[in-house]
Amino acid sequence: MANQLEIRNLHARIVDGETILNGVNLVLPRGQVHAIMGPNGAGKSTLGKIIAGDPGYEITKGDILVDGESILELEADERARRGLFLAFQYPVEVPGVSNANFLRLALQARKGGEVSMMEFYNKLQKALQTLEWDESILTRYLNDGFSGGEKKRNEIMHMMVLEPTYAILDETDSGLDIDALKVVAKGVNAMRGPNFGALLITHYQRLLNYIVPDAVHVMIDGRIVTSGGPELALKLEEQGYDWAKELAAAN
Amino acid sequence: MSDNILIEDIGNEYKYGFVDEVKPVWKAEKGLSRRVVEAISYHKDEPAWMLEFRLRALEIYQSKPVPTWGADLSGLNMDEIYFYAKPTEKRDARSWDEVPEEIRRTYEKLGIPEAERKVLAGVGAQYDSEMVYHQIREELRRLGVIFVSIEEGLKHHEDLFREYFATVVPPEDNKYAALNSAVWSGGSFVYVPKGVKVELPLQAYFRVNTAELGQFERTIIVVDEGAEVHYIEGCTAPTYTTDSFHSGVIEIVVNQGAKSRYTTIQNWSHNMYNLVTQRALVKKDAYHMWLDGNLGSKVTMKYPSSYLVEEGARSDILSIAFANTGQHQDAGGKLIFAASHTGGSIVSKSISKGSGRSSYRGLIKVYEGAKHVKVNVECDALLINEESRTDTYPYMEIEDDTATVGHEATVSRLNDEQIFYLQSRGLPEDEAAALIVRGFIEPVAKELPLEYAVELNRLIELEMEGSVG
Numbered sequence: 001m002a003n004q005l006e007i008r009n010l011h012a013r014i015v016d017g018e019t020i021l022n023g024v025n026l027v028l029p030r031g032q033v034h035a036i037m038g039p040n041g042a043g044k045s046t047l048g049k050i051i052a053g054d055p056g057y058e059i060t061k062g063d064i065l066v067d068g069e070s071i072l073e074l075e076a077d078e079r080a081r082r083g084l085f086l087a088f089q090y091p092v093e094v095p096g097v098s099n100a101n102f103l104r105l106a107l108q109a110r111k112g113g114e115v116s117m118m119e120f121y122n123k124l125q126k127a128l129q130t131l132e133w134d135e136s137i138l139t140r141y142l143n144d145g146f147s148g149g150e151k152k153r154n155e156i157m158h159m160m161v162l163e164p165t166y167a168i169l170d171e172t173d174s175g176l177d178i179d180a181l182k183v184v185a186k187g188v189n190a191m192r193g194p195n196f197g198a199l200l201i202t203h204y205q206r207l208l209n210y211i212v213p214d215a216v217h218v219m220i221d222g223r224i225v226t227s228g229g230p231e232l233a234l235k236l237e238e239q240g241y242d243w244a245k246e247l248a249a250a251n
Numbered sequence: 252m253s254d255n256i257l258i259e260d261i262g263n264e265y266k267y268g269f270v271d272e273v274k275p276v277w278k279a280e281k282g283l284s285r286r287v288v289e290a291i292s293y294h295k296d297e298p299a300w301m302l303e304f305r306l307r308a309l310e311i312y313q314s315k316p317v318p319t320w321g322a323d324l325s326g327l328n329m330d331e332i333y334f335y336a337k338p339t340e341k342r343d344a345r346s347w348d349e350v351p352e353e354i355r356r357t358y359e360k361l362g363i364p365e366a367e368r369k370v371l372a373g374v375g376a377q378y379d380s381e382m383v384y385h386q387i388r389e390e391l392r393r394l395g396v397i398f399v400s401i402e403e404g405l406k407h408h409e410d411l412f413r414e415y416f417a418t419v420v421p422p423e424d425n426k427y428a429a430l431n432s433a434v435w436s437g438g439s440f441v442y443v444p445k446g447v448k449v450e451l452p453l454q455a456y457f458r459v460n461t462a463e464l465g466q467f468e469r470t471i472i473v474v475d476e477g478a479e480v481h482y483i484e485g486c487t488a489p490t491y492t493t494d495s496f497h498s499g500v501i502e503i504v505v506n507q508g509a510k511s512r513y514t515t516i517q518n519w520s521h522n523m524y525n526l527v528t529q530r531a532l533v534k535k536d537a538y539h540m541w542l543d544g545n546l547g548s549k550v551t552m553k554y555p556s557s558y559l560v561e562e563g564a565r566s567d568i569l570s571i572a573f574a575n576t577g578q579h580q581d582a583g584g585k586l587i588f589a590a591s592h593t594g595g596s597i598v599s600k601s602i603s604k605g606s607g608r609s610s611y612r613g614l615i616k617v618y619e620g621a622k623h624v625k626v627n628v629e630c631d632a633l634l635i636n637e638e639s640r641t642d643t644y645p646y647m648e649i650e651d652d653t654a655t656v657g658h659e660a661t662v663s664r665l666n667d668e669q670i671f672y673l674q675s676r677g678l679p680e681d682e683a684a685a686l687i688v689r690g691f692i693e694p695v696a697k698e699l700p701l702e703y704a705v706e707l708n709r710l711i712e713l714e715m716e717g718s719v720g
């Protein structure tokens with residue numbers, strides 16, 4: 001069985017609305033980090049949400065496979081339990097629900113059973129240390145009144161505690177200053193290993209200085225138009241997206 | 252997401268809907284009459300003044316029209332109600348062993364004796380029309396704390412009883428207060444002497460077993476100077492196809508510097524009309540909190556009120572209402588400021604699910620001459636489904652311009668983005684929805700003792716099953 005997240009000729013649209021994805025092909029093997037870059041409106045964030053199971057979109061063609069099995073019929077929570085994780089571009093505020101209580105519930109759902117307080121606490125401590133954070137974030141209500149930077153860092157903390165097999169980070173770098181960016185990168189790098197794959201969705205090459213990807217994909221108009229190594233990100237930084245758009249038009 | 256919901260059979264979820272094979276030892280004939288009132292008084296072996304009081308209240312009841320400003324009461328047929336059912340000859344048993352076995356088993360199923368051992372200072376248990384059990388920890392009794400049924404209060408503490416009875420809620424107050432005054436039976440009589448702090452809560456548990464019964468408990472709580480008490484009321488009943496009726500009157504006096512709290516976890520079956528008058532008189536520098544949780548019943552009309560009658564008095568009213576399909580929770584609170592430098596707040600959180608309807612109805616009144624009153628009202632409504640309904644009726648009568656009055660109201664719908672976010676972390680949709688609802692009521696729920704907060708969360712999870720999708 002292939003240990004990989006595979007997007008196969010994926011076409012999708014907003015439910016009863018506009019078409020966003022026009023045949024995405026992508027393979028993310030475990031143990032690797034891939035970046036998806038592209039201009040605004042290319043469909044990068046939509047791809048992330050669709051993989052995670054956002055019911056606001058419908059798939060018209062193609063497939064998504066986790067370790068060789070299609071997940072199209074699975075609800076978002078079932079996908080999470082299969083090892084998928086989406087770090088949201090805009091993490092949602094849930095007032096009245098404590099960050100730690102929620103995370104423990106999520107971890108128990110992920111593990112399919114009771115997780116001891118001790119085990120949970122150890123995971124939290126490890127994540128907090130890596131992210132250079134203190135415990136006060138745990139008792140606050142989930143994202144409620146968090147600054148933009150705190151929300152992004154919290155997403156990475158959730159990822160570290162839940163230990164997904166495949167994580168999609170949707171513009172986790174946007175709105176972060178350089179120090180926060182380094183901390184977030186530290187969190188992702190700490191996860192790297194043979195049982196973890198990550199898809200970084202980003203506008204900017206900056207993040208990739210700290211999380212060096214194994215591959216870079218360029219997305220235009222709902223399709224991957226070209227792929228390459230880390231040097232592709234540098235080219236985009238220098239030359240912009242015009243050449244890639246021409247490439248898309250030529251196809 | 253939220254339309255085209257399968258409305259589940261809510262009766263199936265109600266865990267307390269079982270019926271006991273208990274026949275009352277005596278039951279009044281159906282309907283309300285002078286004869287029924289006299290019979291109740293006779294069975295209680297009351298002094299003559301009480302029978303006179305009851306009969307006068309009956310006339311007041313009969314003279315007042317059915318209120319039409321609130322929930323729909325047209326389905327409540329008084330001719331089909333039994334106004335009194337005596338479950339057993341022995342009232343106020345001091346040991347569970349003295350309670351008839353079938354009745355005791357019910358309270359065991361409800362977890363009452365266990366809670367009594369672990370987390371309560373005293374328990375009163377009302378079954379149909381009478382308090383079958385009433386007990387308080389010995390050390391509190393020795394400190395002079397009185398916690399008995401209202402009947403025992405009248406019998407053994409008549410002077411104290413007369414000093415307070417019907418002084419906070421007179422029968423003229425409203426139609427159902429008059430009705431309760433005529434046919435009252437059961438409830439607690441509580442007196443906490445000066446300076447005595449009752450650390451653990453006292454709990455009264457109300458169970459209606461007989462079909463088509465009206466339960467009319469009457470409770471008096473007097474918290475003397477500098478004393479403290481927390482009284483908790485819980486209610487359940489079997490689910491019958493016919494309607495039942497509960498109409499209590501609670502009178503509380505909080506004397507100088509005293510602190511009291513009255514918590515209701517109302518989880519009546521969905522065939523119950525629940526019309527309750529609860530009022531506290533709060534004196535100098537005293538504090539009273541109402542924590543009102545309305546989850547059950549078919550129709551509830553209930554607005555706990557505090558009268559702040561001396562300087563420095565404060566009161567908070569926290570209200571949670573959950574209206575499922577077939578339910579109308581018309582709840583809220585009233586704060587009446589009749590003295591200077593008084594203050595308080597009302598925080599109301601209502602949830603409407605399916606075609607359930609919740610209404611916030613509140614009154615803030617500041618009398619002229621009551622200087623520098625500070626009051627804040629916050630009412631938030633959460634709608635789970637498209638057909639769920641909420642209304643807000645906030646009345647303000649501010650006669651003194653030194654008052655500081657704040658008011659905020661919000662209505663929101665269960666948010667798809669929140670659900671997807673929580674779901675994407677691994678929580679099934681139902682659990683995600685329940686968690687959001689729990690978060691919504693958290694500002695009120697956190698004031699509950701832990702065991703009750705857990706129970707409330709569990710009830711909400713049950714109610715939220717199959718609510719989305």
